Amino acid sequence: MPPGSVVGITRDYEYSAQVTALQTSGVVFENSLSDLTSLQKLAARRFQVVLVMNNDLEVRNQKAKQSGTEDVVRFAFNCGVENSTIGFSLAHPDGLRALEMYDEGYRRIKANGALKDIHMRWFPSLHWP
Template sequence: GTRIGIVNGYEYPASLAEVEKRGAVLDRANSEQANLRKLSAGRVDLALMMANQMKTDAAIVQQAQVNNVGVAFHATPMGSYIGFSTTHPQGEQARKLFNEGYRIISSNGRKNEIVRRWQLR
């Protein structure tokens, strides 16, 4: 019966489905901030947050404008992926253009500059 706040549309590990099978209730919201507000109000028992170097857990809590919640622990990191359609007529060209652009900004330092700017936010 534990109520767990998750974000609608996010992908979670298979272990979350196992928790649901054992009786947990997954309560979906449109953002981590909405889930933290639910947590603050006692409408969920815990909230799962997807954080990273640029979208930190502290920033998510601050944006939710709640002060009576905190981070309990950090779980195993999950990878991020980008996909391109294999059936869309422009899918392969989009993949090639993305890979070329990513290679360029990774090699010329622009990617690191973008990451630094996001971290300053």
């Protein structure tokens, strides 16, 4: 993208190193409240490009459909991978209980083989211990 291109991003999302490197080439990031809003701004020609977070569990153009822009925007390519984490509040009254429930569920899917099946589906080229 040429320097000065305005790229719509969603406020408070964490983007991959590949994405943030665009700023060093002169690309300007502009925040929106959501991916849907970014897509609507793209359709209105306020952005040249938008970065939309998606995953393999949703149809690629689902957010375009939700934002009403499916007839005027197209997805071009993937731009990096973002790792995610889960956290539990130690200050919230139900935080520890939620953590214990998560840990118990994890133990169960590991014991019954479901965790291995999930791993093989998402990371087929990696070896399971």
